[in-house]
Amino acid sequence: MPALARMLITDEQFASCRNTVMDANPDMAEEMAGRIVEEGLKFVAACSRIPGVGLAPSRIVDEGWHALILHTALYANLCQRLGGTFVHHTPGYDPTNYDPPILDRTREKISALGWEADPQLWGPPSEETLVSVAAKCQHAPECTIVITPKPKPGGVV
Template sequence: MSDISKPITQTDPRKVCSKAFFERIAARLVKEHPTFDVELAERITEQGFAYLYTAARTEVLLSPSPLVDLAWHAMILHTREYADWCDTYAGHFVHHVPEDRAVDRAEAAEVRNRTVQAIMGQGFAVDDALWPALSAECNQCHAGCHDSPK
């Protein structure tokens, strides 16, 4: 019996990276964040690859959530694998661009919503717990960084 809640065309984020690269990123997250269990680290890694794959395919500014940004940071540490991933899946190097200016709540919410919609538009499921709504204390666009659309 099939699960009708899942679209047939849903994209598996583990299919847009090598198994070894995925496992290295998840393992690094567990190592660097002792409160993360393997399951959470794998969820963050899945969303990280879904985000990066999506961001590489649009000219629109997207930004990861703070948790998803941790996966991107871990990817970047593995410079050769990250560069190879960019060549294979993006066709160009995807730069990580910190946002130094303060971003108001409305703008941050709009970027978050645009990012989540773009990820879903690529066929990926969005893990809502890893893309929380913005809190009253939010003063930057998610983690304060975004992709370079060029």
Template sequence: MNALATEQTSGRRLVDAELFERLVTFLEFEKDMNRPEAERVMDQALAFIDMAGHRNDVPLFPSRRVDPGWHAFILHSREYADFCQRRFRRFLHHSPLKEQRLRDGVSIKRTVQAIEELGYAVDHELWGTAAECNPPACCGDGDGC
């Protein structure tokens, strides 16, 4: 955990309740997610985006289950651009590099560690890093690979 963080926090705190509601509703209808899953995905996507905006030293990736949350936010382009400018003073682009997403889950595990270091609570089930997830059934990428 980050030395400045005293307790774990959620990604949803990064946006106001009205925007979080719109993003979750988008996931419900566009990605056919139930409400609790959409809330979990959006929370983790926001934590990931915040971490990615503060770290550029190593390649970090959202899991396959968290990535739709980032897509949902990007599609709300004005809000996403404003968020990026306020939070990072730059636009955080989504540049999918499928070939760099390691099949052994190393990049996902590194991403989860970076999110936790910023003080965010991680929903390990969405990242494929839950304690009950063991290779080869799971390789650290959210949907059990």
């Protein structure tokens, strides 16, 4: 069993990201904010370590990803350590264009890394979610996150 995804960053960094989620969502419990950040870490790890596949976070997990991104030095270092490829955020919001295979594929890639995606936080967009978040991104097919591996010297991918 791999270490918890939250161990990808220090306890201090984790707490700071969790606080960022709570600042954006004042009524959110600390435990829930921590779960959201941990799922954000799993998402970034999947994007970094399994490039070339279109992935996207759920709306709830996107909130955790946003918190990581706002800690720019932490985030750049995390991406470098995970795979050397910066995982860029391509915002988009079109709840009518939700594509379930995106989240299915992302959860599968997280599982391939040895983690379980929190099923309560990886659901489809709906009016009745586990928790309401400030993030308004809903990544549809045209704004999935596809990481292209960096070319190796000599142009070999």
